[in-house]
Amino acid sequence: MDEAKTAANTHVPSSSFAKEIEAEPGGEDIAKCIQCGMCTASCMVASVTDKYRPRKLIQMILLGLREEVLSSDLPWLCMTCRMCEERCQEDVNLAEIFHAVREIAAREGHIPPAFKNAIDVVLKDGWMLEDAYSDFIEDDRDDLGLDTELSWNKKFVAKLKKKYFKGESTK
Ligand code: SF4
Ligand code: SF4
Structure with missing residues (x-):
């Protein structure tokens, strides 16, 4: 069974991709996410497009969907307004996490x-x-x-x- 399926089945947010993001400057907080969804409810980008859901993007990272996340435009849609961070009860720094994702994506040639x-x-x-x-x-x-x-x-x-x-x- 691949890593994403194993993580999805066991609900353990410890994929190697999550660890990779954790090790990237700005990505340190990712494991603190409890998937409450407050970020999506607060996000102005999410309010104008169903395509973008910050909670779901964090979940995809936690589950280890590396290629899907890195090849997607989604991490690039964050406007770094930090409204989600103001409201996140776990102090997850989403904008910085998405910066970290973009850094890795850019290094690997995935720039929209x-x-x-x-x-x-x-x-x-x-x-x-x-x-x-x-x-x-x-x-x-x-x-x-x-x-x-x-x-x-x-x-x-x-x-x-x-x-x-x-x-x-x-x-
Ligand atoms: S608000 Fe914070 S804890 Fe809740 S889903 Fe978003 S990042 Fe995770
Ligand atoms: S920082 Fe990004 S994810 Fe958070 S509310 Fe703003 S646009 Fe949405």
């Missing part, structure tokens, strides 16, 4: 296309919303005494690309 595109846009334009930089914002910046010309530090970006993307597009 929308996030890869976002990285490419930032590396190319310097920020996500270049097109949204309007005269209105320029006037606001001027009023606040800020530089109205946004400059892009090409040297810094080159270093960043070299360190994290080997100078290539993330695509």
